Amino acid sequence: MNEVFPFLVIICDRNGWITRVVRDDAGLVAPFPLPRPFAAMVTGEERTKTVNLFSELRERGIALGWEFNLPMEGAIRTFHFYACAVGEEFLVAGAESEKQVTVLFQQMLEMDSGSINATLEAVRVLMARAKERSVRESDLYDQLTRMNNEMAAMQRELAKKNAALERMNEEKNRLMGIAAHDLRSPVSTIIVAGRFLLSALADRMSDAERDALHAIIRYGEFVIRLIDELLDISTIEAGRLELRLQDVELVRLVEEVAGLHRHLAEEKGIELAFAPPGEEIKVRADPAKIEQVLNNLLGNAIKFSPAGTLVKIEVSGDEDRATVAVSDQGPGIPPQELEILFTPFGTTSVKSPWGEKSTGLGWPLPAA
Amino acid sequence: MQTCLQDIRYHLSYLAESVSLKSRSLFEDYMSWVKSLLGSLGLPEEDMLINLQCMSEVLSRELPSEYAVIACEYLDKTRLEYKDIPLKAQESFLEGSPYAELARRYLQALLDGRRHEASRMIMEALEEGTTVKDIYLHVLQPSQRELGRLWQLNRVSVAQEHYCTAATQLIMSQFYPLIFREERKGLRLVAACPADELHELGLRMVSDLLELEGWDTYYLGPNVPLSGILRTVEERRPHILALSVTITYHVGEVLAVIEGVRSMAGTGDLKVMVGGYPFNIDKGLWKTLGADGWAPDAGEATVLAEKLVGV
Numbered sequence: 274m275n276e277v278f279p280f281l282v283i284i285c286d287r288n289g290w291i292t293r294v295v296r297d298d299a300g301l302v303a304p305f306p307l308p309r310p311f312a313a314m315v316t317g318e319e320r321t322k323t324v325n326l327f328s329e330l331r332e333r334g335i336a337l338g339w340e341f342n343l344p345m346e347g348a349i350r351t352f353h354f355y356a357c358a359v360g361e362e363f364l365v366a367g368a369e370s371e372k373q374v375t376v377l378f379q380q381m382l383e384m385d386s387g388s389i390n391a392t393l394e395a396v397r398v399l400m401a402r403a404k405e406r407s408v409r410e411s412d413l414y415d416q417l418t419r420m421n422n423e424m425a426a427m428q429r430e431l432a433k434k435n436a437a438l439e440r441m442n443e444e445k446n447r448l449m450g451i452a453a454h455d456l457r458s459p460v461s462t463i464i465v466a467g468r469f470l471l472s473a474l475a476d477r478m479s480d481a482e483r484d485a486l487h488a489i490i491r492y493g494e495f496v497i498r499l500i501d502e503l504l505d506i507s508t509i510e511a512g513r514l515e516l517r518l519q520d521v522e523l524v525r526l527v528e529e530v531a532g533l534h535r536h537l538a539e540e541k542g543i544e545l546a547f548a549p550p551g552e553e554i555k556v557r558a559d560p561a562k563i564e565q566v567l568n569n570l571l572g573n574a575i576k577f578s579p580a581g582t583l584v585k586i587e588v589s590g591d592e593d594r595a596t597v598a599v600s601d602q603g604p605g606i607p608p609q610e611l612e613i614l615f616t617p618f619g620t621t622s623v624k625s626p627w628g629e630k631s632t633g634l635g636w637p638l639p640a641a
Numbered sequence: 642m643q644t645c646l647q648d649i650r651y652h653l654s655y656l657a658e659s660v661s662l663k664s665r666s667l668f669e670d671y672m673s674w675v676k677s678l679l680g681s682l683g684l685p686e687e688d689m690l691i692n693l694q695c696m697s698e699v700l701s702r703e704l705p706s707e708y709a710v711i712a713c714e715y716l717d718k719t720r721l722e723y724k725d726i727p728l729k730a731q732e733s734f735l736e737g738s739p740y741a742e743l744a745r746r747y748l749q750a751l752l753d754g755r756r757h758e759a760s761r762m763i764m765e766a767l768e769e770g771t772t773v774k775d776i777y778l779h780v781l782q783p784s785q786r787e788l789g790r791l792w793q794l795n796r797v798s799v800a801q802e803h804y805c806t807a808a809t810q811l812i813m814s815q816f817y818p819l820i821f822r823e824e825r826k827g828l829r830l831v832a833a834c835p836a837d838e839l840h841e842l843g844l845r846m847v848s849d850l851l852e853l854e855g856w857d858t859y860y861l862g863p864n865v866p867l868s869g870i871l872r873t874v875e876e877r878r879p880h881i882l883a884l885s886v887t888i889t890y891h892v893g894e895v896l897a898v899i900e901g902v903r904s905m906a907g908t909g910d911l912k913v914m915v916g917g918y919p920f921n922i923d924k925g926l927w928k929t930l931g932a933d934g935w936a937p938d939a940g941e942a943t944v945l946a947e948k949l950v951g952v
Contacts, residue, residue: 313684320685414803415839419864422841425810426862429817429845433852436821 280377281352281367284359285311289327292362299345311365315341316349326356327363334358338371446507453503460500464493505565516559523554523563523595527588530567534575542580545571547588554590570599577603579626652696658890660711662929667889668715669726670922674793677728686723693720734786740771740779748784752801756808763812773816773853777846778940781809785842806842813845819853826855828950832883833870834863836894840887843916846939847883851946867894871901874908880950883942884932885917892919896930903931912949916942 279298283291290308297303301314312323319341329336335357342349355378356365368374467490471483478486508514531547538545574584582602589596604623652675659668679689697716701709719726735744743766750759763776788805791797797805832848834841841863848860859877861869874882882902884895895915902908912933920926920935927935934949936942 310684411799414799418803418806418839421807421810422839422863425814425845426841426860428814429848429860432814432817433821433858436817 279368280373281365282377283311283365285327285356285363285365287327287331287361287363289323301343301345314343316344326354330356330358330363341367442510446510450504450507453500453507457497457500457504460493460496464490464497467493516562518557518559521556521558521560521563523556523558523590523597524549524588525553526560526563527567527586527597530564530571531586533568534571538575538584541575541578543575543578544583545575545586546583547586550588550590554588554595556590556595567597567599574599574601574603576625577601577623579603649692649696652692654890656696656712656715658892659715660708662892662896662923662926663711664919664923664926664929665715665718666923667892667919667926669719671889672719672723673726673728676723676726680728690720690723693717693723734783734790738779738783740766740775741783744780744783744787747780748787748805751784751805751808752797754804756804756811759808760812760815764815773819774850774940776816777813777850778938781813782843782846782939785809809842810845813842813849816849820849821852823853823855825857828856828881828952829877829879830856830858830881830883830946831861831870831873831877831879832858832885833861833865833873833898834885835865835867835870835898836886836891838863838886838888838891840917841885843887843939844883844885847885847916847936847942847946850939850943854943854947856946867897867901870898871905874902874911875905878907880910880912881946882911882913883946884913884915887918889919892926892930895932899931914942914945914949 280296281299281301282295283297283302284293284295286292286308289311291302291311292308294302294307302309305313311327312320315323322339322341326336326339337355339354339356341352341354343352350369352367352369353371353374354365354367355374356363358364366374366378368377467486471486471490505514528547528549531545535545571584571586578584578601584599584601587596587598587600606623610622652671655671656668659665659671675689676686679686693716697713697720700712700716703709704712735741735748738744743762747759747762750756750762763780766776766780767773785806788797788802792799792802830848830851832844834844845860845862848858852858859873859879861873870882882898884898886892886895899913902911902913913931914934914936915927915930915932916936916938921937924935934945936945
């Protein structure tokens, strides 16, 4: 009794089609859709025998000890079947050991007909539910695949558009670079000519004329600076920025740049304070780019500081890194606008007390 | 009984599509599949012969005579030749591919539910220098076909099939940065699976491979209504419209799209190419539908597209 035998208990209709499975240890029926002919389970030559089994069941209401050879896991196994009519259907039980199947069948027959019918009804409800669930699940899989397909197609479209945008941006940078470059030389000529006139006609000009000439030169210089920044932005965005690294003494560089801005700061009544540290700080850097960054930072600080305030420069460093910090007492930048600070041409709501224009390139360049 | 009725409905919808396309080979191919299936269920051949005869008798009475003649001819010929119809016993699609080993490991990983591992295998192959094209043609395409074969053999579940396909879609999307960076060459393709077609991976591969060749491809995906396809053709003015279906009774929708674009103004130069299972079975079907060409797989589809526009 210790040996485990696979059982098959099924319900068939009067034509010999399996309509429900009560127990199927060996997976003889479970993989297939129902209803399925009982004959489909047996080997070819025994199909007629199954017709006889069901004839006997229809005639006598019971059929005992029928043997059938069932292909199972690549081998043929002999099953013993016991079957009886329950209402309009047949209860069929089978196992490899005849003893086992008779015991099982005995137990089932000992149930009164009410219990058997109740069991059958429960099985019927369960089967109906399972079938309904399987249809529903299959439909859901299809729906899921439809959604997934749609998302995959949309994602492809997005990736394609993204690639197109990147290409357009590169093209824009290239054109911007060309345009800026072409603009630079006529504007340089305007400045040189202005300076020439300023010195050549120095004695013969009225104050108003001199002011106008100064304005021409000043705005010309502003445009050149703007062009240089545009050129840098397009170079950086195109990924073509090359750094010319060399050994640089940072304190002296900061001192030189601060010297250039001191005059402008003093004119506006702003104190530019730089207390150099006692020792030299050697760094590996591109001095022209560092100078440009410092120019932008100091230029911004002076542009947005009101008169009577302090712009402070601090330089510190150890073996790994050097820090240059510029702080001012201007209005500062609203926290919600910090994000746009580093996007090219993104200007904040902060206005210069001196009415100076903003290019929107002052922050992106040092950040790049 | 219900299953029997359901089966007859399938037989009739395949027969209807084959008759309307005048393609007996489509119906024969379907019958070959039915024969294999019934054989595996242990059902006697005689049942099917009786079934075919009944259908023929009923249709000859019920159908208008011009259709009845063709339908009954198909049914009667199939019945007479039924014993000789070869069983569908396809070889594995993974054998013979130059990347068979990778394709086998890839599909097995997906069948086991290990999609991250499958994705890693593909990315590693890419890093080792395998081209996107080779991965599409020799790993992903045969894996999908093998998946379909295993499904027909009832060796994979519906859930497994859907999972594997979704995972492959996701893995393909990781190639986009490579696919969309190529220089354009001014050729445009619009691709769509008409009707309620769930099988869209093949056409997606064709679109991606052409994008790699420098085409601008607009892949509309599956389940696109006729009006959507026509609108896109109007907007994009493609050189080629590619259409694909897997289910035979969706071929009629392909015909509707072809007739639709042919009747649009200014589409005189537009070439239409078709692909998918029914076209592989009936090699002349593309002509019947009025298409300009047909290709049996994603690789040949890219060659055909370039040929049709004279590249």
